[in-house]
Amino acid sequence: MSEPMTKQPANQAAAPAEDKRLKAQDKTYSSPMELTLEVVGGKWKSLLVYHLMEAPLRFSELRRQVPGITEKMLTQQLRELERDGIVSRTVFPEVPPRVEYVATEHGRTLKPVLEAMCHWGRHHWQQRTP
């Protein structure tokens, strides 16, 4: 935990790196947690991934399930999650358009993290009023 982790470019010369699962190349972290925070930190991402854990949802369904999120934030966060290989996006060539999002296999490895967060929140959100 205390040993700094350095993300080296691994194979700078040969491979142009088509694996886009993780951003944050060349960055130095002091803890693995920082990487997790980069991927699902912020106000919306963990919520979104959680909703996409089991079944695909389309843009408008997701917007309904995550009250308060604006369209701008929704697309923005989904794009970043997609870039990090956490969710996948499928466009159906219809009019009006239909686009579905789901957690990828890689994204589903976040399940323990999200469930721990969910569990903690559930059990501590009204610990007061004893």
Added chain:
Amino acid sequence: MSEPMTKQPANQAAAPAEDKRLKAQDKTYSSPMELTLEVVGGKWKSLLVYHLMEAPLRFSELRRQVPGITEKMLTQQLRELERDGIVSRTVFPEVPPRVEYVATEHGRTLKPVLEAMCHWGRHHWQQRTP
């Protein structure tokens, strides 16, 4: 998960609420995760709580163990964690001063969350370069 949770003030009239474990009174969450994010979200808090999980550390030790954090951020985040009942602060009446921080019993309930985050980060920070 989908049912909105509303945090009511519980006993507005009588009790002046001396329990400061959780902030975020009167707020409505759409998911328990949001509460967790309020408590350990942000760039530093989860890292700090993780370091204070087992043994107490003093201010300067913490600063050393969390490279990159400024003194301002360190005190600020520790104050918020203290207000939320996650860490406790002990001042030793000495000169030069000595102040120690540790996770409270309540704070230690975050262990599964932080460990899940740590675990995920450790196993995915270099998944590329296959």
Added chain:
DNA sequence: TCATGTACTTACCTTTTGGAAAGTTATGGA
């Protein structure tokens, strides 16, 4: 007298994040 160490404050500034509201595209139906 002066520097040292520790745990802070404070003021100011930059960066990041988030939000409101309007515009865009394409097609089929009234």
Added chain:
DNA sequence: TCCATAACTTTCCAAAAGGTAAGTACATGA
């Protein structure tokens, strides 16, 4: 011809988060 729909994009703005750098208090030891 006009409207509706879905999934955006764009612009402009506000707020929150984070960072820099300097200053403070106190007792001790040089």
